[in-house]
Amino acid sequence: MADVKLENVTKRFGAVTAINRLNLEIKSGEFFVLLGPTGAGKTTTLRCVAGLERQDEGNIYIDGVNVNDYDPANRDVAFVFQYYSLYPHYTVRQNLEFPLKPRIRKLPQDEIDRRVERVAKILHIDHLLDRKSNNLSGGEMQRVTIGRAIVRNPKVFLMDEPLSNLDAKLREELRAELKRLQIDLGATMFFVTHDQIEAMTMADRIAVLNKGRILQMGKPFDIYNHPKNIFVASFVGSPAMNFFNGEITGDRLVIIPGRFVFKLERSDLEKIEGYTGKVKIGIRPEDITLSSSQKEGYQKGMIYAIENMGMEKIVTVKVEDYIFKVICKPDFHAEINSNIYVAFNKGKIHFFNPETRENLEKEA
Secondary structure (H helix, E strand, O other): OOOEEEEEEEEEEOOEEEEEEEEEEEOOOOEEEEEOOOOOOHHHHHHHHHOOOOOOEEEEEEOOEEOOOOOHHHOOEEEEOOOOOOOOOOEHHHHHHHHHOOOOOOOOHHHHHHHHHHHHHHOOOHHHOOOEHHHOOHHHHHHHHHHHHHOOOOOEEEEEOOOOOOOHHHHHHHHHHHHHHHHHHOOOEEEEEOOHHHHHHHOOEEEEEEOOEEEEEEOHHHHHHOOOEHHHHHHOOOOOOEEEEEEEEOOEEEEEOOOEEEEOOHHHHHHOOOOOEEEEEEEOHHHEEEEOOOOOOOEEEEEEEEEEOOOOEEEEEEEOOEEEEEEEOOOOOOOOOOEEEEEEOHHHOEEEOOOOOEEOOOOO
16 A cells, blocks of 8 residues: 655646645555535545646655656556446446456456455455346445455555445445455545545544645544634534634623623633634534523523434524524423523633634644
């Protein structure tokens, strides 16, 4: 396997800059996820690494070699597309053999058979080898597509949202299998997705991309718990982080004057280096507590909606003009439109500069 490095890579389509001076390094054997919304530049980045697009500026290195002038066939990468790329009238075996048949490889038939059998067993499709691919389910077709990449033993796997066309249960199953497969193969995987659950559950490291720029890069825990800006904070997490406009005056955080006011401890103020004035605060739904009765430090609100998710309930609360979500235990019971009391875990509040939208915390 190999490492991958992008150095000041820029790609334009006419007047549109799809990726802008992108810098990232993927370690050999790492599961690296590029996460961002539609139109962020994820697929363009992947296609530049594959050689399917030529960047306008910058350098791309695979296994320490500058591949700017290499065509896709000579980069030794395997690309798994979002849509199934199978020959419909070929059998599964023939589809798996196909990448090994070009004259440039010159592999003997017994080696081809060995690779196909091995990959089919790894992906649990060995019982499908003689079935035509147009008779497969969506999940089976995507397994075969992934198998076509694995059978080549490439230096790097490039995966462009390969699970997005599958139903929720199958996506969950294949997420676990892809991660297991990457560990078993010791493979370098460069995976792009707009699904933050995919990113959080599979990645060794994540880079959050928006409008062609990387906004934050790090381990899933750090991305989730220490977002560098409002975009990352809002994009990663389900349900999304709740946001409020506030003002810090002395040791008071005021969200709604006279009603929604919090006393900040010295440790809270030290985190934001004594910042005062207008502030945007964020808090995740699991860091808010509800009570049916008034307690010290709790603010009065109203139950706006309740979603029963089985293992938890997502309760939507309304306090004046603010509507926000809270994650509760499954046995939580309340009626819609009834009064409720709300407390924030102050140690979990994130403070953002409302102008720059950057996190004010020193460790962020």
